[in-house]
Amino acid sequence: MIFRAIRVRLTVWYLAILVLGLGALSIGSWFAMRASLFHAIDHELEDRIKGVEKFMNEQIASLTLVEIRDEFREHSVLGPGGDLFQVCNRRGEWLYRSLPLENNRTPIRTPDQLGESGLEENLTVQKTPVRFSSRRIVVRGEPYTVQVATPLPEFYGALQRFSTILLLSVPVLILVASVGGYWISTRALRPVEEIRATAESISIRNLSERLTVPDSGDELQRLSETLNAMLARLSDSVQRMSQFTADASHELRAPISLIRTTAELALQRSGLSAELTRDLKQVVAEAGRTSRLVESLLLLARADTGEDGLHKELTDWSLSVQEAVEQASRVAKTRNITVHLSTPDHPLAVFGDLEALRRLAFILLDNAIKYSPESSVVRVSMIAERNQGILSVADSGIGINAEDREHVFDRFWRADKARSRGLGGAGLGLSIAKWIVDSHQGTIRLTSEAGSGTTFEVQIPLHVRSKGAL
Ligand SMILES: Nc1ncnc2c1ncn2[C@@H]1O[C@H](COP(=O)(O)OP(=O)(O)O)[C@@H](O)[C@H]1O
Ligand SMILES: [Mg+2]
Structure with a gap:
């Protein structure tokens, strides 16, 4: 159920798109970062090769091989990665080879093996990853291979830091966005819940009620x-x-x-x-x-x-019940049924229509008498309890089946049509009783045992200020 709520579904979709989007973005930017770092390194290596080419063009005619080597050695101590550097001629003879590369026996291609565009490769020198760039240069008609290199640990460190940042920030971003997304969709859909709740409370009895219209233009x-x-x-x-x-x-x-x-x-x-x-x-x-x-x-x-014609005033509920009992007793007498009334010695102050309350009590009494055997007793009692007046009418008659209980307040509903009609009933009594109770903000319920009697209990709020006293 919860996964079918719109706000949850929206959040899940939003999250899925976000995860895919951020995932693609992270992977893409990692590769872009890597490519741009290699680009910068290769550029720097290129510059160094150009420096070597310039130096050789200027000096190779005037210096001996030994002098050139010395110059190169001096040159190579300057600048980062300068000691990773070697030069050979067409026959593969070394003009210069720095110590780390010599120790490592790093291979080199002769100028004829190299294409015009040169070669970039990642190798390992003394267990350290190194980026190599090799170029074919021509000095005074003679081709040479110049190979320069720079160590990569720093570069890999930067890349590592970048992925750590991504791995930490992306989940946090997704978490924040999902909480935010859920919050926004909950907020956006709150009016729907309000509309639903009001719509649920509207029935044929309060059809004049209307839904609150949000002033959102949506x-x-x-x-x-x-x-x-x-x-x-x-x-x-x-x-x-x-x-x-x-x-x-x-x-x-x-x-x-x-x-x-x-x-x-x-x-x-x-x-x-x-x-x-x-x-x-x-x-x-x-x-x-x-x-x-x-x-x-x-x-x-x-x-x-809606024109109920009720005239409500502050009255003693007991009075109207007493009147109904007197009226019903006359009917009861013909069947030798005794109606027993017990009321509290103080008045039960309610705000109500005396005539409607009398009718309510009479409907319940009339039923109690109608559906009771001859010579039985109907007990009517009134009490005050926690700011509520309670009227109960109990008989020892035929009772009402469990499955019939929910229908007794329906219009024209009778458990036994022939019998009820014979007794003068049309099935409207309890609908009227329910309406009277409702219009007095009360409740009516019944307990019944088929075959051994029924008790109807009506609760109506007492007039509070006087605590039940008139
Ligand atoms: N005290 C009772 N004991 C048994 N059945 C009852 C009692 N009160 C009501 N009923 C059942 O509920 C039905 C509806 O009652 P009501 O609305 O007063 O209609 P009516 O009395 O005209 O038949 C009755 O037909 C009867 O079947
Ligand atoms: Mg009746």
Whole structure:
């Protein structure tokens, strides 16, 4: 994974190119340095040969062989490498041969063996590497070979120092460049991580949020602008869909209640046959159920469009739960279920909508009663803990399977459709409950054991300044 991150890949590529480039440059400059040093040496040797040629041109007619040798000996002590020097004639006879070369028996080519351009070679004299330059010169019609030389250790030392510098500096350079490269690419890509994090947090519930647009004028700015435009279009469509649902539910309210009241009125007439009475009662019941469904749809659709209609104020959460318990107890009684309520003796101050909080508690109680066997007990308890108010509703009913637990808050989701519908449910209760909890910055979770009951637990932050007291 880490090797697939763009910044790592960029750095690796950059590094590979740098290593190749610097490697080629180092090797190239080492050879260039070597060539230029040899060039300088050969140039110097050339000068010395010219000096010898000049000397011989001027002196050879007037001096004897012995005198020439003496002059050469005197001449050779001057200057660096001057003692590496020998001259022979066409027959290979020595005009002069310095001591180190004589001891070493360094070979020489006769003038006829040498070409016009002469010869440069590296030999070893007394275990020291030496550079030799041999030239054919002509003095007064007679050809000679002049061979001069200079020791190389100093030259090799310079070359050695140069490669040491390269070997030390190139790795340091590569290290610095790779750290720098990584840093630069991390910096350049940081906005991408920000865009990713924001994009991850955006869902259908907060489609109005937008990515922060970096003011960089680059591709990332364009990317965020494009994504924002896409979000705007999506949010617009979702808004229209929610608005449609809200309008449709709103329009359905009046005719449904008209159906219900008409049926109720008809039921009050005298002389109805038993069959008609039964049918009218069914109409009343179905109209009631449909009207509750439409109310729920309207509530959720309004929540989606952002006009949640909540009126939040500082209230005692226990009061709304008490009201819900009273309301639910009436339903519970018909099935001989007892609802047990325990609240703390101090108020639980929350900043919330009393009616929504009552509805939340009622949804949980309604489910607890619906999915519990007759004559069982539903326990409702409220406590304050670390600046959180906690409401828990526990039943000993049919429970919820592990794989179903993640779906219970989905709209229209019911574990057992036929059963839930028979009990008057459409699967919207817990979606509404979740929305109410979310809009109170709370959390809702459940623990359940299939067959032995369910506990829903809601946490809502308490109003901190008063530490839970009103
Ligand atoms: N206390 C509970 N015990 C068992 N099942 C539950 C409980 N509460 C909710 N459920 C399951 O979650 C589903 C969704 O609940 P809800 O959204 O209130 O819809 P409804 O009650 O209208 O069916 C229910 O149909 C039921 O299967
Ligand atoms: Mg329900």
